[in-house]
Amino acid sequence: MPACIVFGANITALAVMRSCGRAGVPVYNAGSDRTTIGRSRWFRPVPGVDVPESASPDRVADLLRALPFDRSVLFPCSDHWALALAALPSDIVTRHTPVTASLPVVQTLVDKEAFAHAAAAHGVPAPRQFKPQQLSDISDSDLPNFFIKPRDSQLFSGRFGVKAFLLTGRANAEEMLGQLAAERIEVVLQELIPGGATDHVFLDGYVDRRGAIRACFARRRLRMYPRPFGNSTLSVTIPMREVAAARESLERLYTGLGFVGLFDAEFAFDARDGLFKIVEVNGRPWWQLALSGGSGLDVCVMAYHDALGEPFTVPSEYRIGRTWVHPIPDLSAWWDGVKRGDRTGGFPVRNWFTGPNTVCTWDDPWPVLDELGRLARITFRKVRRTS
Numbered sequence: 001m002p003a004c005i006v007f008g009a010n011i012t013a014l015a016v017m018r019s020c021g022r023a024g025v026p027v028y029n030a031g032s033d034r035t036t037i038g039r040s041r042w043f044r045p046v047p048g049v050d051v052p053e054s055a056s057p058d059r060v061a062d063l064l065r066a067l068p069f070d071r072s073v074l075f076p077c078s079d080h081w082a083l084a085l086a087a088l089p090s091d092i093v094t095r096h097t098p099v100t101a102s103l104p105v106v107q108t109l110v111d112k113e114a115f116a117h118a119a120a121a122h123g124v125p126a127p128r129q130f131k132p133q134q135l136s137d138i139s140d141s142d143l144p145n146f147f148i149k150p151r152d153s154q155l156f157s158g159r160f161g162v163k164a165f166l167l168t169g170r171a172n173a174e175e176m177l178g179q180l181a182a183e184r185i186e187v188v189l190q191e192l193i194p195g196g197a198t199d200h201v202f203l204d205g206y207v208d209r210r211g212a213i214r215a216c217f218a219r220r221r222l223r224m225y226p227r228p229f230g231n232s233t234l235s236v237t238i239p240m241r242e243v244a245a246a247r248e249s250l251e252r253l254y255t256g257l258g259f260v261g262l263f264d265a266e267f268a269f270d271a272r273d274g275l276f277k278i279v280e281v282n283g284r285p286w287w288q289l290a291l292s293g294g295s296g297l298d299v300c301v302m303a304y305h306d307a308l309g310e311p312f313t314v315p316s317e318y319r320i321g322r323t324w325v326h327p328i329p330d331l332s333a334w335w336d337g338v339k340r341g342d343r344t345g346g347f348p349v350r351n352w353f354t355g356p357n358t359v360c361t362w363d364d365p366w367p368v369l370d371e372l373g374r375l376a377r378i379t380f381r382k383v384r385r386t387s
Contacts, residue, residue, distance in 0.1 A: 001025055003069055004304060005046055008077025009033035011358045015289035016075045017042040018364055019300035039366035053080050057087040064096045073307040074098040075285055079110045079154045082284045097307040101261050101283050109283045112151045113188050122256035124249045125275040127191040132177045143167055151186040163229040193268040197224045201243050203250055203265045206299040208306050215297040217318040218243045222345040225333035233330035234345045235288055237295050237322045246276035262303055290356035291324035323355035328375050
């Protein structure tokens with residue numbers, strides 16, 4: 001069978017490796033980062049020289065040309081890898097096919113300002129957004145309802161270790177925007193939709209190479225960490241009828257953009273006007289990817305066969321009530337909720353055995369050692385700070 005080559009590390013790459021590996025597909029990993037994935041039973045470095053995530057498309061192309069096999073399917077597990085693989089030359093992609101949309105579409109999804117313009121152009125409800133130079137257009141009373149959001153989330157997170165910055169007032173906003181401008185970090189001011197973690201729903205799935213949504217399931221965020229700009233730590237699949245309006249918006253957006261590939265689309269329900277407002281779309285594998293297989297819609301295997309021009313079948317329904325958990329962060333999310341009086345999702349441990357688990361699986365147990373090591377390091381640092 002042609003190989004699956006996974007570009008990236010951490011839990012997203014681990015989910016792709018497990019999905020393809022369980023299907024009997026030869027799996028390789030490209031990249032210099034082996035965090036979490038290095039202990040997996042399906043980890044095997046791609047032959048040749050590892051490339052960093054900052055590698056140019058030309059360097060990735062050179063790596064692929066040197067491979068000892070002629071055919072493969074490429075899965076990018078971060079925004080930067082998606083950009084690199086979408087920009088590969090045509091002589092490469094005919095043999096080594098990336099599971100991505102075209103480069104202009106990927107660029108639109110990654111750039112949060114461009115994405116907001118695309119949503120508006122296709123009539124998709126979205127949070128209000130302003131450029132930094134439009135700060136004066138936001139009133140003092142409305143300003144606390146906005147936050148600073150990066151145009152390039154991955155670059156921003158790597159620099160500051162957070163996804164966004166809250167605002168406490170105009171002086172605070174002017175100071176932070178000035179510092180970011182000095183560092184040439186591009187940002188926008190985006191409205192924070194009021195509500196809790198459970199007001200965020202996600203549509204995940206796969207659009208085939210002819211532009212048809214072949215698989216789509218809905219999930220609700222139950223817990224996240226840290227608040228208010230962290231990642232989901234506990235999610236559950238829900239009936240599509242509960243988010244029918246969001247599904248219609250997404251179909252309109254994808255048709256307008258010409259999107260193909262794997263997708264994870266986030267919506268926030270705005271109780272003020274009753275609309276699901278699109279927050280972002282990841283046009284690549286995502287953290288909660290293991291829930292696709294757990295729900296009965298293994299989108300990685302679908303994407304693999306579609307990239308090779310092979311037919312694939314899609315179940316008519318997905319499983320409702322299936323949970324996904326990222327165990328260690330979810331402990332923090334649960335405790336944070338308890339302190340706030342919010343016990344949504346119940347005690348964390350029960351979710352470890354009732355659905356897909358990010359790191360702990362019976363057929364691939366060893367990545368849990370890295371997770372326990374990470375927990376030990378976090379605990380040690382906390383103890384040192386309080387001692």
